[in-house]
Amino acid sequence: MIRQNFYQKLLTFFFLILAGSPNINCWSNPIFLPMVECWVQIPNSRCPDSNISQLFLALFAFSPSVTISNIANHSILQTGFLVGQIRPGIVSVSVSLDGGPYTNAAINGLNWRYQLPAQAITGTHWNIGSKHKISVTAMDGVGNRSAPQVLNVVKGTNHDTDGDGFPDVILSDVLTNSVQGYGLVFLAHGSTGIPSSSPDSILTDGLVGSSYFGDRIGAGDFNGDGYADIVIGSQAAPGYTTFGHVYIFHSSGQGGIVSQNLNSGGTYNSFIKGHTTGNRLGSFVMGGDVNNDGYDDAILTSPWSGGLGYIFYSQGTAGVPSKDLSTGAIADITYNFGNNDDFGFQSAIGDINADGYTDLVVSAPTYSAQQGRLYIFISNSGTIPGAPQQFLVGPTSPAPGCASGTGCSLGAGSFALADFNGDSCADLGVGGSSFNTNQGIVFVFNSNCSSVTPYSTTPNATFIGPALATCNGGTNCSFGVSVSTGDTNGDGYFDLLIGSYLSSAGYGNVYLFQSSGAAGFSNVDLSSGGTATSVLTGPSAGLNFGIFTSLQDITGDGMSDVLVSATGGAGQVYYFKSAGTSGPGNQNLSAGGVATSILSVPFGQSFGNSIARNQSDQDEMIGLSVSNLEIGLGSNFTSIK
Numbered sequence: 001m002i003r004q005n006f007y008q009k010l011l012t013f014f015f016l017i018l019a020g021s022p023n024i025n026c027w028s029n030p031i032f033l034p035m036v037e038c039w040v041q042i043p044n045s046r047c048p049d050s051n052i053s054q055l056f057l058a059l060f061a062f063s064p065s066v067t068i069s070n071i072a073n074h075s076i077l078q079t080g081f082l083v084g085q086i087r088p089g090i091v092s093v094s095v096s097l098d099g100g101p102y103t104n105a106a107i108n109g110l111n112w113r114y115q116l117p118a119q120a121i122t123g124t125h126w127n128i129g130s131k132h133k134i135s136v137t138a139m140d141g142v143g144n145r146s147a148p149q150v151l152n153v154v155k156g157t158n159h160d161t162d163g164d165g166f167p168d169v170i171l172s173d174v175l176t177n178s179v180q181g182y183g184l185v186f187l188a189h190g191s192t193g194i195p196s197s198s199p200d201s202i203l204t205d206g207l208v209g210s211s212y213f214g215d216r217i218g219a220g221d222f223n224g225d226g227y228a229d230i231v232i233g234s235q236a237a238p239g240y241t242t243f244g245h246v247y248i249f250h251s252s253g254q255g256g257i258v259s260q261n262l263n264s265g266g267t268y269n270s271f272i273k274g275h276t277t278g279n280r281l282g283s284f285v286m287g288g289d290v291n292n293d294g295y296d297d298a299i300l301t302s303p304w305s306g307g308l309g310y311i312f313y314s315q316g317t318a319g320v321p322s323k324d325l326s327t328g329a330i331a332d333i334t335y336n337f338g339n340n341d342d343f344g345f346q347s348a349i350g351d352i353n354a355d356g357y358t359d360l361v362v363s364a365p366t367y368s369a370q371q372g373r374l375y376i377f378i379s380n381s382g383t384i385p386g387a388p389q390q391f392l393v394g395p396t397s398p399a400p401g402c403a404s405g406t407g408c409s410l411g412a413g414s415f416a417l418a419d420f421n422g423d424s425c426a427d428l429g430v431g432g433s434s435f436n437t438n439q440g441i442v443f444v445f446n447s448n449c450s451s452v453t454p455y456s457t458t459p460n461a462t463f464i465g466p467a468l469a470t471c472n473g474g475t476n477c478s479f480g481v482s483v484s485t486g487d488t489n490g491d492g493y494f495d496l497l498i499g500s501y502l503s504s505a506g507y508g509n510v511y512l513f514q515s516s517g518a519a520g521f522s523n524v525d526l527s528s529g530g531t532a533t534s535v536l537t538g539p540s541a542g543l544n545f546g547i548f549t550s551l552q553d554i555t556g557d558g559m560s561d562v563l564v565s566a567t568g569g570a571g572q573v574y575y576f577k578s579a580g581t582s583g584p585g586n587q588n589l590s591a592g593g594v595a596t597s598i599l600s601v602p603f604g605q606s607f608g609n610s611i612a613r614n615q616s617d618q619d620e621m622i623g624l625s626v627s628n629l630e631i632g633l634g635s636n637f638t639s640i641k
Contacts, residue, residue, distance in 0.1 A: 133152055348417045
């Protein structure tokens with residue numbers, strides 16, 4: 001192709017010489033304009049004033065090229081920036097968003113960088129789950145412009161703390177009341193496709209005790225600058241009582257999240273204290289723009305005190321304001337239904353009815369003797385209502401179902417919102433890990449895009465866990481304890497990743513089920529010959545491999561990569577790169593399988609107890625902490641507290 005392009009230019013060049021084209025000026029047919037005039041640069045002649053070398057550039061320069069390094073077609077966008085490379089001779093890179101005018105990117109050497117919509121910087125924003133078209137073109141020094149590269153993307157939660165274009169891994173580390181808790185950032189490295197193996201940023205309250213700092217961690221852009229910020233829960237603070245605290249730390253920009261020890265001079269950007277003892281504010285935390293102003297708000301829920309939910313709006317570039325609820329301050333939205341169904345155990349956001357506004361789903365897993373239910377709140381043009389439009393109760397089939405008394409604990413593990421069938425309305429994948437005496441089950445409900453009852457009571461697809469005989473002690477697999485979504489093969493459809501941390505006799509498995517396209521998912525029963533696209537198995541028994549999972553495109557190739565926590569012992573987080581039609585493929589770490597890399601910390605605690613996950617896929621931030629496991633996921637599960 002390059003050789004063909006060269007010959008085409010060469011033929012055109014000589015044709016213009018013979019024709020005496022004025023476009024060539026001094027390089028004209030000598031019959032009409034003597035060549036000597038050009039060489040001696042006679043004043044007022046038709047020769048160009050610019051260096052004649054530009055004409056050689058026009059002849060020998062091939063089509064200008066530009067590389068986009070951090071996203072691909074169908075990518076889930078988890079950064080506030082586009083980045084890429086150019087070849088020598090390129091003088092500008094221009095970007096068009098959704099068919100709008102082209103604007104120039106910043107060029108530094110052979111690298112370029114472009115700020116995507118960020119309310120505080122560009123005055124525009126994209127909502128979670130929204131779909132967009134990005135076009136990129138380049139121009140060289142003589143005006144040759146490349147054909148646009150066009151990519152279609154879905155807006156996800158920003159996880160890029162340093163603005164290098166690649167989403168970072170945001171984790172926490174907390175276990176018992178005798179150790180210190182942490183929030184941690186492992187930077188992604190686009191050049192290698194592998195995140196740092198040890199943390200680049202460390203956040204802690206510095207308290208050795210039961211504050212449970214880091215029990216939950218989430219991400220969002222609270223000040224609208226295009227960089228990912230971090231929200232961390234500390235459910236037992238202050239003074240080891242149970243008011244609960246929540247901290248928000250803003251990115252410093254290209255310096256990322258600055259490490260902080262709050263017990264030795266470190267600082268936070270926002271601080272929220274719970275209303276009273278027993279509230280345990282910080283039991284669940286996440287960021288998301290629920291009022292459509294372009295700034296992420298703090299969404300905080302807790303299953304304690306009868307079930308609580310709070311939304312604190314960002315105030316713009318200053319972010320979410322600090323508030324002390326114990327002294328009379330109030331949230332912008334408060335939920336306190338008093339139903340004692342563990343409302344607030346998990347939360348997720350997404351656009352369920354495709355009206356362009358973010359909706360909210362909150363789980364209550366102990367409703368009706370562990371049947372479990374979800375509260376569905378549909379936004380009214382940017383205002384989340386005070387009461388849900390729909391209650392989605394755990395289905396009673398397949399047998400033994402989730403009926404009261406037998407129970408599934410619907411939403412006790414985690415759940416995810418994603419557009420599985422391509423109609424732009426967020427569908428729901430939700431686990432019931434205590435189904436059939438902890439065999440476990442996951443239901444998929446497709447949204448009908450209604451603003452009143454968007455989900456049918458009958459699931460569109462059902463995934464049943466492995467046979468109990470293969471589970472830990474022959475009684476507990478906890479299939480569905482974690483549910484994540486992302487696109488692992490780059491086909492533009494969301495897949496399901498399901499954790500089962502006690503399957504395979506306690507080794508733990510993670511199952512990947514890929515979407516079949518517009519039809520979505522079909523029923524799969526792993527206990528009766530059903531199979532997954534890929535299966536990941538832990539290295540040994542007792543490590544809780546698969547208790548937390550996340551899908552995140554760390555490499556920028558358009559395929560979501562897999563993160564799996566194994567919190568047993570010191571704890572590790574395993575990273576598996578998706579590289580083909582089956583995502584990461586089958587990897588049995590106890591039988592020669594390998595992870596792409598392993599993340600660890602030197603603290604000697606249960607690392608990986610919470611992962612900040614994507615909301616574009618519209619997932620919530622990851623599920624249960626290890627401190628809740630004994631009474632939250634055991635065979636005698638009665639309450640998640």
